[in-house]
Amino acid sequence: MTPVRLAFCIALALSAAPAFATDEAPPQKATNLGEVDVNARLDEARNSLSPDTGSSQYVMTRQTIQALPLGDSTPLNQVVLQAPGVVQDSYGQLHVRGDHANLQYRIDGVLIPESIGGFGQTLDTRMIDNIKLLTGALPAQYGDRTAAVVDITTRTPKDGVGGSVGITGGQFGTVNPNATLFGKKDDWSFFLTANYLKNDVGIENPTASRTAIHDHTNQVKAFGDVSYLINNDTRISFMFGATNNRFEIPNNPGQTAQFGYLDVTNFDSAQLDERQQEKTRFGVLSLQGKMGDTAYQVSAGERYSSLDFTPDDIGDLMFNGVASDVRRANRATTLQADFATPLGDSHTLRYGVYGEFERATSTNNALVFPADGDGNQTSTTPLNILDSSRILARTYALYLQDEWSIGDKWTVNYGVRADKYNAFKPESQLSPRLGVVYQPVDGTTIHAGYSRYFTPPASESISPTSIAKFVGTTNALPDNGNDTPLAERSSYYDVGISQKLGTQWTVGLDSYRRNVSRIQDEGQFGAAVVYSTFNYDQGKVKGDELTVNYDGGALTAYFNFSYNRSVGKRIITGQYNFAPDDLAYIQDHFIHLDHDQKYTSSGGISYAFPDSTRIGANYLFGSGLRRDGIVPNGDTMPAYFQLNLSVAHDFNLTSVGATHAQFALVNALDRTYQLRDGSGIGVGAPQFGPRRGVFLSLQQDF
Template sequence: MSRFPLRAIAAGAASALALSAHAQSSPTDPSSSSPSSPSSAPTPAASAKALNAVVVTAKRLDEARNALSPETGSSVYRFDSEDINTLPQGENTPLNQVLLQAPGVVQDSFGQLHVRGDHANLQYRINGVIIPEPISGFGQMLDTRFADEIKLITGALPAQYGFRTAGIVDIRTRGAAADEEGQPKAFGGEIGTVIGSHADHELNGYVQGAKGPWSYFLSGSFVENNLGIENPAAGRNAIHDHTDQGKAFGMLSYLINPDSRVSFMFGSADNRFQIPNRPGLSPSFSIDGVATPPSDQLNANQREKTDFQILSYQNKVSSALDFQVSLFHRTSRVDYNPDPIGDLAYNGVAANLTRRNEAYGVQADGSYVLSPSHTLRSGLFVQRERFAVNNTSSVLPADADGNQTSGVPFSIVDNTSNTGTTLGVYLQDEWKATDKLTVNYGARYDHINTVVSEQQVSPRLGLTYDLTNVTRLHAGYARYFTPPATEKIDTTSVAKFQGTTNALPSDANTSVRSERSDYFDVGISHQATRNLTLGLDAYYRKVRHLQDEGQFGNALIFSSFNFDDGKIYGLEGSANYRQGSFAAYANLSVSRAMAKGVETGQFHFGPDELAFIASNWVHLDHDQTVAGSFGTSYLWRGTLLTADALFGSGLRNGFANTSHLPAYFQVNAGVARTFETPIIGKFKVRFTVINLFDRSYQLRDGTGIGVGAPQYAPRRSFYVALSKPF
């Protein structure tokens, strides 16, 4: 499969190696055919020929668009539609679970991912266009079903990539529908359902096709179950954990001529969650005239809603010049509605909290072949955003030591709003120095003006060298500038909460700074045999103003803060084997993520922790020393047998993250088959078991920096998926 190196690591080299087992053949020249005239009545054969010409033209533009994004010197891990299908859940696999099958990716609670020791800091792109960030939470905004290929790009990134640099998740959408022989057809799609444990019910479907110069892909899903967030208790079923999640995605494309097209993408996610309860807790505060409800009967809820729209124009001006310009708009909000009595009694504050963010802007990327040895690429990104926080908190009076002095609550309104601008420009050159050596060098300039005004010029250098026809080396250096995500900045007014049960230290600094780092990466990939590919990659990152995030309040919303200094380093190994109907992969990574000194957001910490971190290097809460992912699949007489597994040595916990949770190992398995019946025709059936051996383990235990509550991984769960292609 194409999921892992060698095709993965250092995939941006110009020379085509035998390493690329699934290299895509060049499309037919579209000039030999053209769509039929609208005034004629084409025969079926002529209509098919016209549709094929349109599809070939679209693929030609797809290749031109892909050429706008170099990968030289980076580590690239690809998941094509076949790779996704061979996961135990297939196309129903959440996007974060797909990415967990790549090296160096660690799972966390609330669906979070950590790539190479970073907290989040992932950039999502669809067809090369940056998808504006939603407000942090635990709902997955994007479905896997509309992806034809998913790439995770890590390491020393080319100058094209900025702002979010732990990893680039680049999704290539599906194209026109195809029949069983792979020929394009005007209309197709699939509708399906999933039922399973925790009262899980899901409906999903998509349609796709092409007519004349138009092509389209539309998908949607709705899911509800009783395990929306990880269970904070060890039991099989969570208390008060229902979720309803609806998602939609669409793409419309119009071919203006064989060299240009306009496309419009849009997406929407509306996710509602009950906040699960922990039984047996004792209230910390008393409220006059009100009986405190038991901790397993609280009723807190959270809603996350995100919408985006992107209009793109692409033009292949000549054989040397290509460009794409996109206009984008995004709205995102998170609403936390507390249990008005329970949150106040157990936490000392019941905050009715809303975070909103609206962003719009433009992204442009261009490529120019200066000579056979040099390809120049440049572009810009400009974003204007407006963000606001509405916070109405019910609190109780307290003395200077935090002791409650009255049982009569009162409200504090702490609303803020602001606007901000983000700008980035880059220029780079891909130089084919020799048949074996490719160098990509360049720089980008970034400027932000939000809660802080900062800027940086960031040089980049990446190279690949074909040591032999089956061995490739890559190395890179990148200077990174990572501005804080405005939607994650805690704007709490410290003075307003003095003398209450939600008091914060008066010397707290809320102006989160941009992170600046130097990143070094080196790796080797080797095709040991025709069927076996091996990869090894090492990285080191030295950081100033290291950004981290934590869930510090009772609302499940993350807030950013800075450490003074950081150092992150690690080693990743991968193996990929495929022969006939059998495939297997294994990834193992070792990493260390450390920080020292707290620079902003000090009110999130106790004085003893602040003093300890000021003079000691401490582990970041998402640091996991060893992580592994493994999988295998076998197609036996038309039945797909598949399994994968995750291993982790445990995330950090305890005072200042000085200890870690126990190691875990989880196995998932699935069986899938496509049936042909004389009545309903083709339909697909898939049976999946998550956590096959029912291992109970904690992702979080409620201790550690920025950790709000315990989180247990799901216990053994069963799912049946049925779908009908058409």
Template sequence: MKQGETSNVRVKETMWLGTAALAMVMASEAYAAQAHDAPPVRAAHHDDDDDDDDDGHPVQSGEIVVTARKLDSARASVSASLGASTYALSNDAIEKRPSGEAANLVNVLMQMPGVTQGGDSAIRVRGQNHVQYRINNIILPEGLSDPADTLRARFADRIELVTGALPAQYGLQTGGVVNITTKSGVYEHGGEVELYGGTQGRFEPAFELAGSSGNTNYYLSGSYLHSDAGLPPADRNAIPLHDRTDQGDGLAYVDHIIDSASRVALILGVSGDALQTPHPRGLVASGLTSEAWGGEQRKGSQYGMLSYQRSEDGLTLQVAGFLNHASRRLEPDQAGDLAFNGIARQYQTNGLSSGLQTEAVYALGQQHHLRAGLLATWRQTKTDAVETVLALAPATGTLALAGRFSAQRLETGVYLEDEWKPLDRLTLNYGLRLDRVTGQGGGNAVGPRANLVWEPIQGTTLHAGYARYFVPAPQRDDAIDPSRFSGTSEALPTQSDDPARAEKDDYVDIGISQKLDELTLGVDAYWRRATNLLDEAWTSDGLLARSFNYARGHGRGVEFSATWSEGPISAWGNLSVSWLDGQGIVSGQSPFSASQITWTASHAVAAASDQRLSGSAGLTWHSGPLRLSTDATYGSGLPRSSSNSVLDDGRMPAWVQLNLAAVYRVKGLRHRPLDLRVDVTNALDTPRRVQDGSSLAGGMAQWGGRRGVFVGVEQSF
């Protein structure tokens, strides 16, 4: 057995054991039907296509359901989105679309306005990768990778994206907030098992369980994925070379209703991925072929969030503690990496974060709702690295450079805001946020926020807002000394490398939405001015991102959205036009030549994630047991860079991807719903070149996946 195959097996076993451990915590004897048919952009309601509740499984009492709904509503009121741009999808809407619940959050969010995908597969919102994730309004602790790339949509009852001029509650990011509401045993009793797979060697079994016992409710989900197409492939071939992956994830949610005004909730999650490093075909170096080139990476995360909520007499308080351990390991193919990249990196990074989040809202009469909160987070990362390079002078041969790096950070933030209705159709939300971040790339900041919402006539809503943002630089787990690579195959162009700095932004957002019977139209425009705009450059092998700053940055854009639903047909469409550029590199200079740094001082450079035009559209139709749907995404291409002094040198080709889906529902075991589905991704089989190796956003060539045909069977119990 090859080394890569052995590690993949180890990860498979680890994931199955992790998911089984969660199952043991949450196991129950209750089984019933799973929720399916809810209207879009609302929580899915229970509909098992069987009016005879003859399965003998317990159903939650009406009093508990009423209490839970009241507490859910109160929890939602803590989170403010007034004046910001908000887009949401229910679980039912996700299930109807191509890939259904098997899709990860990247695929779901890509259907929302202003969301694009960078060369590292992570999402960007309005060109920024500074995105905060929340589960049931509790901040998901920061890990070592984008959660949207690993989390499946299966456990989500509702996924909401809040962007624009955010209220004071949201800090330390400019992109937006993804708030996920989990499914719950209060409303769902029973479970599902699903088997999904098809081309590219995809095989994905998954399960869900939900139920209640007295005042305690639980939900549990888990899945395992094997595929021959893990990371973006390195060439346009329909069968990627050296791109296998094994992934597993599990999530458990349990809450206990203490009384009519309070409850305690626990969320546990685990994920782990083994990913081979893809390579292009046909390369030859030092007597080696790229077909024999190996290497892989493994990453994992384990997190827990414990919260207490009390809602009484106009006051809702939620206190939550969270803990997250994340790890990432790079396993090189030393001979292949040295031959083709000139460097072989062996990295083991472990990150630990913990924190306390306290938020409250108080209804001070009919005109004022006061919100306040406190957040404290501690983070630490440790990295052991061995970087093997080729010595070029004064002697030749291989040279192993070992190092151990660590970084710590404490983030604290407080906010206070008031939602005030001076007039019946006019609402003002204003507040102030104070942040302090220790360590390199941190600092102190005061962030005023203000949003105005006006409904001049029925069906018309206008909003305008201003936010002052503060974004600390990402923690660096490797203190780079560019001089240590001097005289080697990894020699960097510049011998200085100032640490990245915190970014500060002035952000303005205005928009209007109009509802015309079943049609809703929206237009949203934004403008931002940044000091020390953060961006990323990737290492020559495309494995590690390095943060750097432009002295100044400017962003602006317009987003158009439309949704329509009537009878069995619903449709949506989004179009975003945006610009994000920076000028004057002032930190992280080592990957850039002196002429490039000089050129940026007087020229605006497109940010690595600056896709000028992006869009998405889709259509769903259902008749009886049959559902048909299609969606499409479009991008005008990411920027590329030249090897000379010019950093902004054209764009990758524009691309479009069309996906199709058909779902047919029949009565399966015990007359419970059995869904049969067929999905076709990239139905036109259009090759999409994400990167060609020249862009700052990726050090190696990357392509989008080719056509995939997948089938799924989902049985409810």
């Protein structure tokens, strides 16, 4: 970053105001809690464990989510897409500030290990009271996955028992019934929600047609949180969730078979029958409260995740020369402890530990054809090859930080984090963190931060491949180097400003830069729709964000615009996945990462009438992800724009509660746009955005 650019960013750049007109809160100071409702008091103590000094935060409340066209039926990734700097990709993936995935999910302050990457969402939007996206230079408390922290606060039960039942239905065979039950009695409280979804657009259509071929999905999600108040200073809770998602892999008709199978020489690609199933289970037991002035939360958790890809044996053999029956599973056991101790009136000391033990297995039961040294098929009778691996990964972390309030205008958070990751070999790092917030006058907040990051590879995405087993087959892989990914190390700089204009407008600017060693990326290599991690030796990421928010009571609006550039050079792991010509070029040249999108924008507007009617609109814009050109990832996909509209009304039809009706028009202009065209590093197939869809939601509270 040049001195002129840095000076400009410090003078103008942001703590970008949270999306949807939620003001950036000043840093929490070391103050004593009042005698309020016990659960609210414990919630406040839990919130004091997590600082955000120096980072950028964007808050979306439950009201904000309900104002989206699909309301509570909006998938979690589509909610996060409304924040600045978030780029959509195929298969439901998100990229924040130029990173590939690398998102950390926390529920009520507890880190939930990520699931094996697939098509479906693990968490249900109906559980959310508010969601905060933390990006930039994060405090020492946050490690491991650092592109962004998706920090979810769950809905709080009210006295007595209540809930709601409802259904969302519409085009593309969409049926989505749901039920929620919550309550509080004496020292017990609980919140339970579950829903079932089926439709005929489970994955992005590989063609521009309105109706996808072989794209049905069935998805089940459930979440629960049960807590017991031991005394006024102590609460124990058990949080759990389960997901079971099944997908048909959509077909691209008109493809030409490349291989012969026995006496079969032709196969209709529209008749392929590939399928994928994804399962996730997690449970966390937490003890949370206060010991004197010290707030604490100690949590022990378990998460199991699996992915099964079932090929069309004959079809995959004829089109790809390999039919891979892929099974991946990962079980993670975690222990997390966080503490916050006020020291006088100006300091808050925060410290904690985290440990995770993972057992990851991967099996590829593949059918292939014999081939000569040039890869030419020598027999139409397939061979069966079993390739399996097992990984044990251990992650340990310690952190210590102090938040120092200097007068009424300055807050400094400084600390250090120690990480150690051991899977194939021990890797570790000591990472300093520094964040500063300055509030010169009311309505103006300036922040700056520096964070050193250590990012281990996602164990659930590591699949060591036995190259020797496939020699002399149509799935032969070049032995080009190291096939096990390495931990990423980076330095992150972030500066910005948030400015209130009157009582209704907030404008924010933010600028960031990241210098990376061994930058991680992911790609789909081979016929199975499964992602694998690899490393570039060097990476450079930079960008800027603008946010504008308006809160006029009945009328609210937001606008986000982001610029990003992400490049990498020299592939140093997973080289067997790449063509020799690509490897040779990337060896000496920086190339754009496949998920790099230069310009991204989102925005929306909502108006609430006095008669409980609300109308709204939101949009997504992207200048296009990368695709191959003259050089790898050297070109961009065409720009796209998607407009969504909605109208909602609350009826008082029964005495038990309100009846909510919401009508949504997704991609109202029916613009056909393509996210991917099948080219680019690690891109397996074309994917198109959604076509116009009409949906109706009905929800009955009780």
